[in-house]
Amino acid sequence: MREIAAERVTEVVERLCITACTKLPEDWWEQMDQALAREESEVGKEILQLLCKxxxxxREAGVPICQDTGMAVVFLELGQEAVVVGGSLTEAVTEGVRRGYVGGYLRKSVVDDPLIRKNTGDNTPPIIHTEVVPGDKIKITVAPKGIGSENMSALKMLKPADGAQGVVDFVVEVVDRAGANPCPPIVVGVGIGGMMEKAALLAKKALLRPFGERSPRPHLADLEERILEKVNRLGIGPQGLGGRVTALEVRVEAYPTHIGGLPVAVNLQCHAARHAEETI
Amino acid sequence: MLRITTPVSEVEMRELRSGQKALISGVIYTGRDAAHKRLVETLEKGEPPPVDLENQIIYYVGPCPAKPGQVIGSAGPTTSGRMDPYAPLIIEKMGLKGMIGKGARSQAVVEAMKKHGAVYFLAVGGAGALLAQKVRSAEVVAYEDLGPEAIYRLEVEDFPVIVGIDTLGVDLYETGRERYRAV
Structure with missing residues (x-):
């Protein structure tokens, strides 16, 4: 077993929280250039340029891209031959989020209970998804998720008979209903299959995929193209003020499912497609 | 480009038209979910609210904390629709004349705007780092315990907005989308 100090996990998570909130990944910039070339609306072009600015x-000032620095969603790929020493892994991640949000001047956007709603003051707890994988390393991905786009996300349990067309129709309906609220241009994460919770998790994970990468499975890559084309005919455009670029990308992830089911989850992401990762 | 200085007047607001670009200068107040809930509870109890919003503009924002040397942290608009259950009463009872945010509004809000001469302005969502540069000073004036949801008094200079919904109820989101919709 390879030993990894809990303190090291904390340091990495702290750094990733700050990086993710202040610097967009390299592939994002290229994607925005392409969007600018596609956009026909003058106001739309101005907005895309402003978002790049x-x-x-x-990035230059090391300040958050958006004031909604989100709830920290942390994905851990835990190698089965790695062991965390000197503290609990969950507490190590939580402490990293605490330090990142307090020390990094990020907004504290978490309330302790969905109904009582008292701010926890340090943006904890995070949401942690852990997957055990082969190897002796830990891959940590921090994806701060803002609520403007999250609130417009949706899930539906389709019937197998609804098929691919049912998926297309539902995703387009969700994006249309979302309108300006999720701060378009958006990224559309779609999870199909599994059970309810699996579809939702797949949709969120789809948001981590780099720009420019299509699904390796031809029928899903085709579905991504079909949905993107339809979504961009809705006319919502940058900030919802009208235009061709409503979505930058549609990404579909799938998992085997029950003979009687076709769950579909749609997780929307604003233009600030924030995530940062490190392997230790 | 129009220039608007706060406090504003109903006459001035009724002249604005959906789609016009404007620069706002002067004092504006922040407020989002939790602050709106408290304000409305105060009004319903018949108690005096902690801020005077007569002829003022509310900015729907929960800013980031200021880094050393900054006036305020990133401060872009939040989704306005969440304030829809509270906005009509604040327009009616407190004399609020403007709201800055992003996203769709309910019919009840639009009706209150038409009746009382209030305007819904849009700021660019996700441009919080740039918008924060238009803020000259920031101080908490109510509900400090709410953290980022406290009511701040902001002094802004040339804060860029677009008239989203005017006092006639014309909605820029609808007209903009219609132009490019091909379904």
């Missing part, structure tokens, strides 16, 4: 200003 904003991301640049944030």
């Amino acid at each position: 904003n991301a640049e200003a944030a």
Whole structure:
């Protein structure tokens, strides 16, 4: 077994929280250039340029791209030959989020109970998804998720007879209903199959995929193209003020499912497609 | 480009038209979910609210904390629709004349705007780092315990907005989308 100090996990999570909130990944910039070339609306073009200028200003000053620095969603790929020593893994991640949000001047956007709603003051707890994988390393991905786009996400249990067309129709309906609220141009994460919770998790994981990468499975890559084309005919455009670029990308992830089911989850992401990762 | 200085007047607001670009200068107040809930509870009890919003503008924002040397942290608009259950009463009872946010509004809010001469302005969502540069000073004036949801008094200079919904109820989101919709 390879030993990894809990303190090291904390340091990495702290750094990733700050990096994710202040610097957008390299592939994002290229994607925005392409979007700008596609957009026909003058206001739409102005907004895309402004969002790039904003991301640049944030990167240079080391300040958040958006004030909604989100709830920290942390994905752990835990090698089965790695063991965390000197503390609990969950507490190590939580402490990293605490340090990142407090020390990094990020907004504290978490309330302790969905109904009582008292701010926890340090943006904890995070949401942690752990997957055990072969190897002796831990891959940590921090994806701060804002609520503007999260609130417009949706899930539906389709019937097998609804098929691919049912999936297309539902995703387009969700994006249309979302309109300006999720701060378009958006990224559309779609999870199909599994059970209810699996579909939702797949949709969220789809948001971590790099720009420019299609699903390796031809029928899903085709579905991504079909949905993107339809979504961009809705006319919502940048910020919802009208235009061709409503979504930058549609990403579909799938998992085997029950003979009687076709769950579909749609997780929307604003233009600030934030995530940062490190393997230790 | 129009210039608007706060406090504003109903006459001035009724002249604005959906789609016009404007720069706002002067004092504006922040407020989002929790602050709106408290304000409305105060009004319903018949107690005096902690801020005077007569002829003022509310900015729907929960800013990031200021880094050393900053006036305020990133401060872009939040989704306005969450304030819809509270906004009509604040317009009616407190004399609020403007709201800055992003996203769709309910019919009840639009009706209150038409009746009382209030305007819904849009700021660019996700441009919080740039918008924060338009803020000259920031101080908490109510509900400090709410953290990022406290009511701040902001002094802004040339804060860029677009008139989203005017006092005639014309909605820029609808007209903009219609132009490019091909379904």
